[in-house]
Amino acid sequence: DAGVTQSPTHLIKTRGQQVTLRCSPKSGHDTVSWYQQALGQGPQFIFQYYEEEERQRGNFPDRFSGHQFPNYSSELNVNALLLGDSALYLCASSPNQVPYGYTFGSGTRLTVV
């Protein structure tokens, strides 16, 4: 049973560019959350998608947007990249039921130069 799959694993972008990160949730999971983890820090919640809609958002600017597809997979888009956007981006999936058992992917390491 495949867990959460994220692609690409590593990415280098130039300041001002746009990037798209992808996530396939664990089988049976219909909810996807995205987190940003800076070096040496805990993850910070970006947003969560359920039924193809963003249902909660953390304290991130509008440059961060997302999408969820009918097959529950998800994309994270970041526009106008800043050096400070360099981080590990984690995707977590869960079934839509309490308690939420979040399963994390291995992340995408984004470096902005």
Added chain:
Amino acid sequence: GQQLNQSPQSMFIQEGEDVSMNCTSSSIFNTWLWYKQDPGEGPVLLIALYKAGELTSNGRLTAQFGITRKDSFLNISASIPSDVGIYFCAGQLGDYQLIWGAGTKLIIKP
């Protein structure tokens, strides 16, 4: 962003020693979670706590949900080399968002 107060930041221990780490918050949480993250990997859930005062074990790991609902601790007994890694606490804020500590890095002295 909002972050839990996790301590210690790092620990150097001998193999076989017991380990203790904790998290505190100014906010009340209904769920406390403890994760372990290895280099190049995503966090893996170790223990989930859902009720104030709850004490839960998973093998050599034991965690407790504080009575005030503002703190939690994790103990690891008889540490082994594979325990090396970064341990994170996380509290569930509302229904969907996890708030995380900055992590405790566990290093085993050779």
